[in-house]
Amino acid sequence: MTCSANCFARPALLATVLFTALAGAVSSAAAQTATVTAKDVWVREAPAGRPTTAVFLVLTNSGTTARHVVSGATAAADTLELHEMKRDGNMMQMSPVSRITVPAGGDVTLRPGGLHLMLFGLRKPLVAGDTIRVSLTLDDGTKLEVPAEVRAMMGRMP
Amino acid sequence: MGLFLAAGLLACGEAPHDFTLTDHNGQRFELASLRDTTVLVFFGYSTCPDVCPTTLSKLSAVSRRLGDARTGLKTLYITVDPERDTPEVLKADLALFTLDALGLTGTREEVDAVAAQFGAEYRIVPTPGSAGQYSVSHTTDLYLLDGQGRLQRTFPYEATVEEIVEGIRGVAGG
Ligand SMILES: [Cu+2]
Secondary structure, eight states: OOHHHHHHHHHHHHHHHHHHHHHHHTTOSOEEOSSEEEEEEEEEOBOTTOOEEEEEEEEEEOSSSOEEEEEEEETTEEEEEEEEEEEETTEEEEEEOSOEEEOTTOEEEEOTTSEEEEEEEESSOBOTTOEEEEEEEETTSOEEEEEEEEEOSTTOOO | OOOBOOOOOOOTTOSOOOOEEEETTSOEEEGGGGTTSEEEEEEEOTTOSSHHHHHHHHHHHHHHHHGGGGGGEEEEEEESOTTTOOHHHHHHHHTTSOSOEEEEEOOHHHHHHHHHHHTOOEEEEEOTTSTTOEEEEEEOOEEEEOTTSOEEEEEOTTOOHHHHHHHHHHHHTO
16 A cells, blocks of 8 residues: 555544544434445334345445445344345346445445345344344445334335 | 246136135135136245335335225235245235235145246245345236236236226226
């Protein structure tokens, strides 16, 4: 890494720490690590008896290096996996993916019908209006802690 | 270990469909009990995080749009994952929607026979290392049956609320 890149990184990191503290204080829907931020984070409601659901969000990378989400966790479920729903011929198929890339200077949207964070083994029903906390780990080891708002099934018309 | 099913789609307006499955209240259900009712049929499974909720949301909107005519419409949500989708699971899912729908399950053989009747396809895909153990790829068409159980229209997953409402009005005789 060059000196100028190093010098540039420091104030950015400091700003991130400040921003995170501030975001926590006002319990903003946004959260931030070194360069990757999350917004519009929501999770589909799950009635008693439904063991799975999915989290959707937009990840933005303000840095000059692509970052990858490599894993995640939440206290609301036993397991969080990175998944993708896609069309396979005339069928819709859901498959685990090893990572989700957030391009340098760009963003990636996790949405119904596409990429999502899949929750298995829900520990309690998720009721619309509630909030759960989700933690994502990036390939550089940083963690992104974000609140996800539980939204009604009906509240999401395509 | 994949299971793959395919069958020819019955031509529109031909022989009436019939089948027997178990509904989300644990009662045996016969399609023939819905004579004189327009019926929408789709296949899915409850673990699916969005195709099925999206379809159920869309059909709830269709129902609202139909107004009073909605009483002549019944939606059938047939699971292609009967091992996990017990009547209780289907019932809990459907409770989230304002829709006159029955969740239907059965033995694997029963479900296969109904899927084949409609030309619906699904494939169980093992997902080693995933807590889900397997996922189920499936076709997402929506089948519209008239009051005699005859297939009148097939809508793709992308069909809009308006298109489905129009199709139903056409079959129900306006
Ligand atoms: Cu998934």
